[in-house]
Amino acid sequence: MERYDLLYRLYEEFEADTLRAYQDFVEVFPPIDSRVALEHWRTASDELARRKDAISGAFDHGDVFAEIAAHATREQAFSALDLHSKYGRAVNVLVLDVDETLRSAGNTDNEIPRETLALLTEFHEGGVPIVICTGQTLENVKGFMIQGLGSEIVHSGAFSIVYEAGTGVFTPNHGAETKRLLYEDLEESIVSIFDALRSRVLREAPEELRRGCHLQGNEFNVTMKPNFETGSPQATDLIDDALVYELDLLAEVLADRTDDPPERVREWTRAFYAEGDSEIRTVLEGADATSEVDPDEASESVLDLLERIDVAYYEGDAAEIGSRELNKVVGIEAALEVLGVEDPFALVMGDSKSDLRVMEWAADGRGIAAAPEHASQDVLEHVLGTDELLFNRGRSADVLRTVYALNRLTTVTD
Incomplete structure (x- = not known):
């Protein structure tokens, strides 16, 4: 049958x-x-x-x-069978974002629900490693994961934390490989750019940004966040202004390191990031700050730096500059190396653009992607275009149940 x-x-x-x-x-x-x-x-x-x-x-x-x-519910079980028919293999590692994915401030008091924690424990007991991938600090993430899952799981050797969006990887019980500081591989030229950005970003910001924003991130990630409720009209207007400001500040910092005219570098910078992100382009158009130049015509020295620096926009939430060489994908690959997962087929769960890059990495034969229904538009489009694994706010357990059923089905022989 x-x-x-x-x-x-x-x-x-x-x-x-x-x-x-x-x-x-x-x-x-x-x-x-x-x-x-x-x-x-x-x-x-x-x-x-x-x-x-x-x-x-x-x-x-x-x-x-x-x-x-x-x-699993009937619907989850049949979704699992569809995944089995499509991929024919079990998920062998979980790659999970935390905020607005495993937990949500919307209806879970910003705690990981006990149902989700119980399912994660079952995956762990079934031999599936867990990689938590987040922009938060190691100390914060380690603390609430020990509180939720217990020290035994976190220190089992089959659990890893990619923290600060790829700055480092923490995989307890692996000796010298327990903590890998990925930023140590960054070239000094890139380090100096972030040193300059971080020291100048608030000090030189217009007064409304200085008063309305605060700074997050680390030495290699400069993120301006609103002092208003995320998503509110005030926060949206503020972050739109912050994005334009950050782009132009980045251009000034790059111009200091090249022989190109500052005005020209600013035009190339705006055009480069507008071409790569439709949301950034829309913000620049709204601020009458678009550039008509072709970013491919930028000088080799400027283009090399632009290709190594990431700019991200989250409407009403954050304007961010980070290193492309320190990202979640790099961190995950480092974590899998330490964990000994040589042929990953991952469940990737996340909601933001940084998670989208991990989903795109997984789509190349390395796994499947799932997201909450309130995820960023690009993430939603990716998930809907692959396996349609969407879940309601605070209901990450629903996807975990589907994948649990998938893994069980792969043990059934005809």
Whole structure:
């Protein structure tokens, strides 16, 4: 019997919703010092086992189908089977953004939901390494991951953190390879550009930007964030102005390092980033700051620097300058090297343009991509154009359930 027929029978003949409710209760039941509560948990655990046994006895590979029904809805299971038909292999590493992906300030109090943490624990126990990939600092990420998953998992040797958007990689329990500082490989010429940008960006900003923005990032990432609510009209106007300001400041810094006229470098800089990002182009058009020059006509010295520096715009949220040589893809490849994942097929989950680059890396035969429905437009277009793995705000667990089912299905032989 074909797998589609088997799944259809599974969800028609058995109460999968009830089974999944027992599974969720058993997995996320909080530690309570209560005899009554413990007895309730034991009763639920016994009922869960009984229902799984009933499925196990009704199918070849019954244990696999029991676990699928206990973890995935009918829709998630059939999505998993579609992925299996398309790719024919299991996900062997999770690559996960944190903010607005695993957790969301919208409806989860900015904490990773316990349901998500329980699923991540199951993947870990199944031998799937976890790579957390974020723009946050190592100390912050390490702290809340230990709090959520526990020190044993974080220090298991199968867990890695790519922090500050690729500045470094932390993979505990790997000796000298535990912490890799990727910025140490940057050339001094690039380091000096970011030194200049960071020292000047607020000091030389117009008064409305100095008062309305604050600075984030690190030595190799200069990010202006609004002091207003993200996405509000005030924040949107401010970040639009900040983007134009940052582009022109970058041009000044580059002009100081080349023999080209500053005005010409400014025109090349605006044109270069407008050509590469439609959102940047739209902001420049709105500010009457577009450039009519061809960026390919820039001098070799300027073009070489522009190609090594990234500028990103997040509407109403951030205007950012970073190093293309320190990005999430570079960090992930370093993490996989330490983890010993030689042939990755990753689940990549994220919401921003920096995550999009990881998704594009994965699309080259290295995995699949998923995103929340409020992700940036470019991310949404990529995900919809590949496997349509979108999830609601705060519901990253839904995709994890689909991938859990995929991995189980790959163990079923015809």
